[in-house]
Amino acid sequence: MTIAQGKAPVTTDLTESATPAPESLRPWFTELGLIPTVRDTSVPFAHVPQAATMIVLRTEDCGPRDALVLGPRTRASYAEADKPMGCLRLRLAPGAVGPLLGVSAGELTDRIVRLADLPGPAAQFAGELVELRRDELFPYLEQRLPQRIRESPAQVSHRELLRTAVESVSGRAMPATVPALAGTLAVSERQLRNLFSSGIGVSPKHYTRIDRIRRVLTRLGTSPWSHLAVGAGYYDQSHLTAEFRSLMGVAPGSFLGGTRLPIEPCRPAIYGRTISGTGILRSAPL
Missing domain, CATH: 1.10.10.60 (Homeodomain-like)
Structure with a gap:
């Protein structure tokens, strides 16, 4: 860990552009966010607290394409990228984690897991989601998702x-x-x-x-x-x-001045043992 000095961090709130979910998908998604590829790797990046679970689709600039699930983040963390990064983020609506992902949202808090490793119906689409363009995601989900959801x-x-x-x-x-x-x-x-x-x-x-x-x-x-x-x-x-x-x-x-930020290097999620009874892979803390 290093201590950043002198550069205010970039946050997702300031870089993300969001498209509201269509009415047909509102029970499960609120919006699709685009974080454009950030190429200035000298500026720290702040992962700020957020109370939503998101399906994150990484772009090729960030390494192999993958569909990840980011659970709610209870505290901020700071990273310094070693290469350009950007992604698409499907923000889940309140109460949609169970029907879509097959687990309680509390089991995902401060965790990262692969979408394909979860037991819910959304996992079936993981391989296809990463290949879609931004403008194709909502139409694809409108066509494929509703008939797969089973709610009492x-x-x-x-x-x-x-x-x-x-x-x-x-x-x-x-x-x-x-x-x-x-x-x-x-x-x-x-x-x-x-x-x-x-x-x-x-x-x-x-x-x-x-x-x-x-x-x-x-x-x-x-x-x-x-x-x-x-x-x-x-x-x-x-x-x-x-x-x-x-x-x-x-x-x-200190945040505004970019001083004394506890910077951690960006690294891939680390997967290990399963959470008892769910089959979810534990990840390294966000």
Whole structure:
């Protein structure tokens, strides 16, 4: 590990362009993102916290084509690429991990696995997805995916309830507490936590923390820190600083200045023993 000095990291939020999923695929996908090939390998790259599971299709510049699944990321990590990199990212909708991938989202948190190694129906398309162009992905999935999905009425109900819960807390200046959100949705707090754990991979509280820090990241440099803190729902600037350090690994000023970033070299995912009962291969931490 090295400590970066002097260059603010590039983040996916600033480089990715996204296309919303068509209505027919909305139960399972929210968008298709393109991270263009980054050729300046001297600038650190920040993998920021995110509360979604994604199917990532690597481009040829990044090595052999492969379809990977990136689970929710609870903390940021920083890398310095040794060659140009870019990818396509299919972002899964809340509650879609089980129907598509055949596992709980919680089993994928802070993990990378190959799509083909998962037991769900999406694994059947892994080899074909990597060969498709960006404009071919949604039409292909519209044609092939719906007839492969098998959901019970209870699963559909849970997925729709989770989507409503996520819409209720995302982007709010003052996020609802877990008891208040559970009351609004007419479920117990335990049910709500279980919904988030299995359908998203993080708790409701951690989802809110990630949502707020991502909003701050998109607005860095546009307003004073005190204004950013209030706009994102923090008590004050010191609360924002503490949360930023906890999730991003460095203080806000260090992040903006590119100083003291814990840089790790980019490396392929490492696969090892299976997770008991699922057949999923464990990967190295993201």
